Amino acid sequence: MPSSEITEFSGTILITQGQFLMTLEPSTNSYDGHQVTEKSPVIGSNTCWWSGSGINQYPTVQGSTWLVNQGSAGHNQYGLDTVGFESGVVNLIQQQGAAHGVEFPCVVNIYQSMTYDTIDLYVTNLQTQTIGSNTVKVCRAGVCSGTIPF
Amino acid sequence: MLKRVLTVTGFAFLCVAISAQSTTRPKFLDRARIQRSGSGIMVTANDSIPLFQALYALRLEYGWQVDWESAPGYSHFDVVDDTDPKWRAAHVGEKGVTRPAGGLFTATLPEASDPSDPTVEREVLSGLIGEYNATDNPGKYALRAAEPDGRFAVVGVQVRGESGELQFASPLLDTPVTLTKTRRNVYDTVESIFTALQSATGKRVIFAAASSSLFRMTETTTGGEKVAARELLTQALASTKQPIQYDLFFNPDVPVYILNVSPAMREEDDGKDGRKLIPTDGHR
Numbered sequence: 001m002p003s004s005e006i007t008e009f010s011g012t013i014l015i016t017q018g019q020f021l022m023t024l025e026p027s028t029n030s031y032d033g034h035q036v037t038e039k040s041p042v043i044g045s046n047t048c049w050w051s052g053s054g055i056n057q058y059p060t061v062q063g064s065t066w067l068v069n070q071g072s073a074g075h076n077q078y079g080l081d082t083v084g085f086e087s088g089v090v091n092l093i094q095q096q097g098a099a100h101g102v103e104f105p106c107v108v109n110i111y112q113s114m115t116y117d118t119i120d121l122y123v124t125n126l127q128t129q130t131i132g133s134n135t136v137k138v139c140r141a142g143v144c145s146g147t148i149p150f
Numbered sequence: 151m152l153k154r155v156l157t158v159t160g161f162a163f164l165c166v167a168i169s170a171q172s173t174t175r176p177k178f179l180d181r182a183r184i185q186r187s188g189s190g191i192m193v194t195a196n197d198s199i200p201l202f203q204a205l206y207a208l209r210l211e212y213g214w215q216v217d218w219e220s221a222p223g224y225s226h227f228d229v230v231d232d233t234d235p236k237w238r239a240a241h242v243g244e245k246g247v248t249r250p251a252g253g254l255f256t257a258t259l260p261e262a263s264d265p266s267d268p269t270v271e272r273e274v275l276s277g278l279i280g281e282y283n284a285t286d287n288p289g290k291y292a293l294r295a296a297e298p299d300g301r302f303a304v305v306g307v308q309v310r311g312e313s314g315e316l317q318f319a320s321p322l323l324d325t326p327v328t329l330t331k332t333r334r335n336v337y338d339t340v341e342s343i344f345t346a347l348q349s350a351t352g353k354r355v356i357f358a359a360a361s362s363s364l365f366r367m368t369e370t371t372t373g374g375e376k377v378a379a380r381e382l383l384t385q386a387l388a389s390t391k392q393p394i395q396y397d398l399f400f401n402p403d404v405p406v407y408i409l410n411v412s413p414a415m416r417e418e419d420d421g422k423d424g425r426k427l428i429p430t431d432g433h434r
Contacts, residue, residue, distance in 0.1 A: 017362070038363070039427070039429055040415075040427050041426055041427060042424070042425065042426060042427060043417070043425075043427065044360075046360075050232075050249070051178050051197055051198040051199070051232075051249055052198035052199060052232070052249035052250045052399075052401075053399075053401070053408075054220070054358065054397070054398075054399025054400070054401060054407075054408035054410070055358050055408065055410065056358060056360060056397075056410045056412065059360040059361065059412075060361070060412055060413065060415070060427065061361040061363075062359075062361050062362065062363065062364035062365065062390075062392065062394065062411070062412075062413055063364060063392045063413045063429065064363040064364040064367060066363075066367070080363070080366075081363050082361070082362045082363045082366055083360075083361065084360060085358060085359070085360050086356075086357060086359075088356035088357070089356055089357075089358045089408070092356065092401070092404070092406070092408070096247055096401075096403065096404075098234070098237055099232075099233055099234060099237045099241075099246060099247040100232055100233075100234060100247055100249070101175070101234035101236075101237070108360050110360060110361055112361075127361070129360065
């Protein structure tokens with residue numbers, strides 16, 4: 001089983017969502033054809049939320065499973081992992097949040113545990129989306145998109 | 151003399167307290183509380199949408215997969231001003247913002263001795279809705295069971311008009327829409343359902359998924375002619391093979407509907423003064 005993974009920022013989609021590509025380590029082994037599954041070990045947090053907003057107060061991952069070395073992912077790689085709200089939601093937060101008392105930048109935190117072949121937990125990540133009054137930044141495991149003007 | 155001083159002091163304190171109340175926004179609970187007594191539970195929620203807060207707690211307690219559709223309140227009976235005082239001071243004359251007018255809600259319900267039994271789930275959810283509908287909190291709700299899996303949805307069916315009268319609020323997802331049966335990923339399918347809904351009703355829905363890899367990787371051929379949007383949505387979510395539930399809210403200030411999604415999960419003590427999430431099948 002892998003002992004860790006390297007996260008690489010791949011690009012953005014719908015302006016404000018970040019996509020990430022992962023490489024399993026150590027690279028001396030081959031993980032091709034095996035599965036990697038995400039789950040949330042605990043509920044997340046969301047300082048962009050206000051009561052009645054309809055935005056998720058306690059976000060979690062959806063429970064995706066990736067096959068290693070499939071699609072655009074190469075040897076020992078899996079992905080893409082998409083993180084963050086799309087632009088319509090970010091726009092709603094930016095337009096209405098301050099009047100509801102949200103302080104910018106606000107942050108969406110999602111916890112993500114990764115298991116190999118659905119059994120072996122090998123890493124737990126923090127995914128974040130940081131929303132400013134006219135900027136967004138998306139991160140996974142400390143690897144970030146850079147500041148996105150929006 | 152001393153009594154008079156105490157009376158005046160007490161009056162002054164009361165004035166300060168009332169003044170503070172009128173300028174301070176309500177302190178809601180972060181999450182609903184569930185307390186056990188005998189064969190029952192008491193759920194205490196305090197939020198602008200307290201029925202949803204109570205439902206959220208029950209979902210995590212029992213691992214249920216239950217969908218939510220807010221009653222789209224718009225009148226001054228159902229929404230109240232929620233403008234932050236600091237924002238208001240800096241934006242004199244600008245339009246403020248509102249929130250649903252809910253607050254404290256408590257319900258005494260039977261304990262779900264077997265949470266995987268749909269009859270038990272129905273009994274608890276019906277009890278919750280019945281107790282909520284007897285309060286003055288905004289909106290009246292109904293429990294619906296979807297075919298073929300029997301998953302439940304708590305659906306807002308009545309709101310108050312500007313005269314205070316209860317009026318039927320046709321649930322947005324009852325709207326029949328037509329969606330071409332084409333192979334798409336689930337994310338694009340959900341967005342296509344929203345586009346069809348907007349064409350049919352003029353109402354906009356935005357998709358608030360903070361994590362969406364599953365929806366982008368899973369392909370589906372969901373579609374149909376003049377099918378209730380709810381049916382198309384639940385079909386699309388089911389194609390992920392995960393117990394994904396949806397929550398639909400309404401923001402009258404924009405106005406816009408907001409849909410978010412999450413997997414059904416159960417929460418339990420982790421043995422270290424914390425709580426951990428356990429994946430469930432949503433009992434379907």
